[in-house]
Amino acid sequence: MSTETGWVPPATSLYTDHYELTMLQAALRSGAAHRRSVFEAFARRLPDGRRYGVVAGTGRILEGLRSFTFSEEQLEFLVRTNVVDAPTIDWLADFRFTGEIYGYAEGEAYFPYSPILTVESSFAEACILETYILSILNHDCAIASAASRMTTAAGSRPCIEMGSRRTQEESAVAAARAAVIGGFTSTSNLEAGYRYGIKTVGTAAHSFTLLHDSERDAFTAQLASLGHGTTLLVDTYDVETAVRTAVELAGPDLGGVRLDSGDLVTQAQWVRRLLDDLGNHNTHITVTSDLDEYAIAALASAPVDSYGVGTELVTGSGAPTASMVYKLVSRENDDGVQVSVAKAAKNKMSRGGRKYALRRLDDHGVATAEVVGIGHRPERDSNDRPLLEQFVKNGELLPGFTGAEAVQRAAERHRLSLAELPGTHRRLQRGEAVIPTEFEEQP
Amino acid sequence: MSTETGWVPPATSLYTDHYELTMLQAALRSGAAHRRSVFEAFARRLPDGRRYGVVAGTGRILEGLRSFTFSEEQLEFLVRTNVVDAPTIDWLADFRFTGEIYGYAEGEAYFPYSPILTVESSFAEACILETYILSILNHDCAIASAASRMTTAAGSRPCIEMGSRRTQEESAVAAARAAVIGGFTSTSNLEAGYRYGIKTVGTAAHSFTLLHDSERDAFTAQLASLGHGTTLLVDTYDVETAVRTAVELAGPDLGGVRLDSGDLVTQAQWVRRLLDDLGNHNTHITVTSDLDEYAIAALASAPVDSYGVGTELVTGSGAPTASMVYKLVSRENDDGVQVSVAKAAKNKMSRGGRKYALRRLDDHGVATAEVVGIGHRPERDSNDRPLLEQFVKNGELLPGFTGAEAVQRAAERHRLSLAELPGTHRRLQRGEAVIPTEFEEQP
Structure with a gap:
């Protein structure tokens, strides 16, 4: 096979x-x-x-x-x-x-x-076959079941699986697969893309910003290489400054910004207003940072375009085995x-x-x-x-x-x-x- | 490598x-x-x-x-x-x-x-290397940390890793390895034995008893094939009957009995008395059934010889990622x-x-x-x-x-x-x- x-x-x-x-x-x-x-x-x-x-x-x-x-x-x-x-x-x-x-x-x-x-x-x-069958079902059903609650809470907004780093490396691949069965649209996990043809996506990490001499240098490098449709991580230093720099460098085509810390509900609201004020109506907001189905539900009224879910997905949101x-x-x-x-x-x-x-x-x-x-x-x-x-x-x-x-x-x-x-x-x-x-x- | x-x-x-x-x-x-x-x-x-x-x-x-x-x-x-x-x-x-x-x-x-x-x-x-390193550390540290609390609670009594079926199949191998680092003496997982030379052990499942026409037939088959040093599972039907049958068939050399359900503290006490009354002072009692560090501590005063630990170990006892x-x-x-x-x-x-x-x-x-x-x-x-x-x-x-x-x-x-x-x-x-x-x- x-x-x-x-x-x-x-x-x-x-x-x-x-x-x-x-x-x-x-x-x-x-x-x-x-x-x-x-x-x-x-x-x-x-x-x-x-x-x-x-x-x-x-x-x-x-x-x-x-x-x-x-x-x-x-x-x-x-x-x-x-x-x-x-x-x-x-x-x-x-x-x-x-x-x-x-x-x-x-x-x-x-x-x-x-x-x-x-x-x-x-x-x-x-x-x-006992242990083999149970290992797979207990893990994969646990993840798919958690994923389903999250995608249900997210409604029409896409959920992206980003939990690989918080679970064993092979579990990560199986978790990405199970997440897609439970309604997730894509994963960060390349092996899951390789094995199962699942769409892989990514933004950038804080380390990329820190690697460069300034946030502006980092954004410039990312936009030059990955195009204006990329998603920039805007919370390494000051979020407002980062959003303004991002729009200044990428213009109205900027694909998205990612928020990974702080009070996401409030932050998403003012970042949305700021983007709109700057003319970036089509720039998406992706939120990450320890989301679970409850946090996703709490963000329903916030102007968020997609959810990146990690730890809570791959650990079954409190039920790591089925x-x-x-x-x-x-x-x-x-x-x-x-x-x-x-x-x-x-x-x-x-x-x-x-x-x-x-x-x-x-x-x-x-x-x-x-x-x-x-x-x-x-x-x-x-x-x-x-x-x-x-x-x-x-x-x-x-x-x-x-x-x-x-x-x-x-x-x-x-x-x-x-x-x-x-x-x-x-x-x-x-x-x-x-x-x-x-x-x-x-x- | x-x-x-x-x-x-x-x-x-x-x-x-x-x-x-x-x-x-x-x-x-x-x-x-x-x-x-x-x-x-x-x-x-x-x-x-x-x-x-x-x-x-x-x-x-x-x-x-x-x-x-x-x-x-x-x-x-x-x-x-x-x-x-x-x-x-x-x-x-x-x-x-x-x-x-x-x-x-x-x-x-x-x-x-x-x-x-x-x-x-x-x-x-x-x-x-980020995700690769974090996947391994987050999983393996979580399991070893849980294992250490369990073996500490168990004192000088051995803990046996039996959780493979409750976690993804490759996580199971990594969990067995991490459990041994945290003080477990052996595992049920054959792949862990194969890769890392960890001692593998096992008893028998309820299915083995049910496969045979009677519990007596099943015990007879197990003793004939695996020797009197084997561990018999005695809670498929009535525990007292099973213990008496086991001793009748195996004599004083019976290696052990396993208890997998019920109130383990009380049960271990009267099973120990029963074994002693029947002359089986050297027959060990292994307990399993959803043990965690707290259950192990609660069994400290019970006449138990070893603990088989599954679900709670491989899910990090409430902390599946580190x-x-x-x-x-x-x-x-x-x-x-x-x-x-x-x-x-x-x-x-x-x-x-x-x-x-x-x-x-x-x-x-x-x-x-x-x-x-x-x-x-x-x-x-x-x-x-x-x-x-x-x-x-x-x-x-x-x-x-x-x-x-x-x-x-x-x-x-x-x-x-x-x-x-x-x-x-x-x-x-x-x-x-x-x-x-x-x-x-x-x-």
Whole structure:
């Protein structure tokens, strides 16, 4: 699997917890490893007070599935460190996923117990994908969910992802991708542009101004090289002086100014007036500086043209992980019959049985419930929308879910999925999920 | 650069924000790109209420520095998407870092304004490393700092890193590495074992029990394959029944049981009594289930042998990013003289000038201050310990800071660094940094 840019995912097979391979070993020996099994990834709850979640990461899971194989060096490591025995090493040497994967498409809204991703295969094959699948879903769903709240708060104004420096370097790439699924228009992250064709943008840093002997020299250099459409950072010294210098040097074509400190609401207002007074009606104002969905909402009435969002986006705005779990819900018995299974441990409610899901819509096309059928497909009214798609069939990727196009498609799906939810999904204050999850047992 | 295992870091050069390359372009054109510059990475504050931070990530920065070069495909991407002009592409094609890097060694405690990492080179070379350096430091320091509080709370009991599934897949590997620097003894993450020689461990999941026709079958399978020293998960159904079954099957040699739900304090107490009553005095109890430093402290009096820590570790226990910034503090002027620089923007205090640092120690070897000299090395008393080491000289890595050994060395350094701090560093409740940061201006 490679994208159009030539980027090839790294080996993904050791993004795996030790116990998955030792369980594999024990199950190979007991014979149970070959039992046909169904694992499901889902969240028992949304982050505290959130009204919906956003699915993201599935495309990345699928892109890395082909490289979830074990190289000579990796196997040698497992032998040398005595992780597993020789029969298990032999099994891993031949491993390639041959099962089925279903789930919610990226961009779709989800709710507690929505079966986001379903893996159907032998226990052995599904078991060793656990950590890989959960790492991706837990991160990417957390970021897309935060992004969605921010873009909802921003309304028609674009949000730009600028958080790379505040998260691990590979998380940064995944975060940029998830942000775009959640409605962001562009990113500062070049690797995300390279891998996924996401539009990259940038302004300038304070260091660029400080490098030059004066702010005027710095602006002159930036305008000469990047053109008058560039965005100048105007808060290194005095904002008013900087704006006047910028307009003097660039004239009415100046693309934009960036404000990165201070009281952004007040500042945006007087900077807008100043720009207008100077005749720069088309010069945009971009604001940055620790924005989250609440700060964005507070800026709604300020004359701001775009938001650059960093830390709070890439840390999930208070919810850096999506609480996804991956549970065995059904497996074959010795007679070849599928049996629903669930643990009974305290304070962690689980429901055995394979899940099917649809979004129940009223006559106006507004969602009223997440209907989860246990062990069967729920009855479907004419308006209801089935939610499960098949991504992998007999180990082969089905087309349409990976690469750059999949990201754009997911962003569009997200827009449609939100449009279907009750308007209360736009409320930023804490509350319940906007639609309830209803379980339908086998009739 | 490759580790002993054959793992080769990926290309790191596009872990870079768009604006770094456009600033480079403008500075190449203005001529300022070649001015000798000093950039520093530091945190203006510790996370709310924390008493110290822990440096981690430097080794990863250095390991990836060699692959911070631009391939044909990457340059083609930058051309195709019009990120920068032809002269800049030519410069990038030849790029390889040729400057100096200094900083705090991994494992060292840090405080507000500690100069964690200093890059000295042309503006051009230092500028394009910004996002790469900050991504790594912000993530790895956040995790190591959380890890250190947890291992401090755990005292002599080992902490095991088990959070891979709750963070992005590459963050998981970096988190395991940072956790070990912060005092964790092992990880569930196989890739971390592969790359950094960290000990990997594991128990079993509920799915393994559910896969089999009975808990007894599952335990029998696990013991047969993994030996009696294995750790059995005993809370899938009824804990007491499971413990009795486990002891019946494994006898007194049973390695351990894992508790993953319920009231762990009470449960650990009666499970310990039950094990002792059954003669299993040497069977260990491992507890997991959403532990953080406070939960670990609350378990101090419970008969627990080790802690498996997941979500709260990999999300930094409330502080998922370390607020590190990377600032130009000094640069050459046209006369070849180094000039201190700092921005004056509101609410973001910056101090120009290159920083030097030492830890001031009293006669008992207890730290009393972080002394930061601005523009000069601070006066050193006999007890004081200089904190800056050189990692890179004329673009070449100096030995001792990368690979598996560096991780173990950092863990040891961390132990020594903490031992030097006032005992109040062990307090988990919110408070001030345990030592003040004192600035010494040029005399």
